[in-house]
Amino acid sequence: MEILALIIAVVALVLAFVAIKRTGGLGDIRRQVEALRGDIREQVDALGPTTETMRGKTADALDKLEQFVRGKERPSQGDQAQERTQEESGKAGGQQ
Numbered sequence: 026m027e028i029l030a031l032i033i034a035v036v037a038l039v040l041a042f043v044a045i046k047r048t049g050g051l052g053d054i055r056r057q058v059e060a061l062r063g064d065i066r067e068q069v070d071a072l073g074p075t076t077e078t079m080r081g082k083t084a085d086a087l088d089k090l091e092q093f094v095r096g097k098e099r100p101s102q103g104d105q106a107q108e109r110t111q112e113e114s115g116k117a118g119g120q121q
């Protein structure tokens with residue numbers, strides 16, 4: 026029984042070798058892989074400017090959204106501190 030399994034394995038190995046030779050062998054597979062790598066590199070290089078453009082558009086949209094939510098001008102640090110002081114003095118005056 027073990028001899029039969031060995032014979033079948035050897036026949037399968039020979040058939041696999043013949044199939045590789047008929048399709049062009051390992052050299053053909055390597056050429057196809059290199060061609061695909063070149064195509065992928067070209068696509069990645071072409072995608073770079075598109076990604077940069079989309080990043081810029083996203084940043085502009087977020088700036089516009091921020092201006093819409095916060096108003097046209099952002100309060101400076103001094104203005105924010107002054108508003109907090111006024112709020113705190115208003116709370117302290119309301120508690121008395």
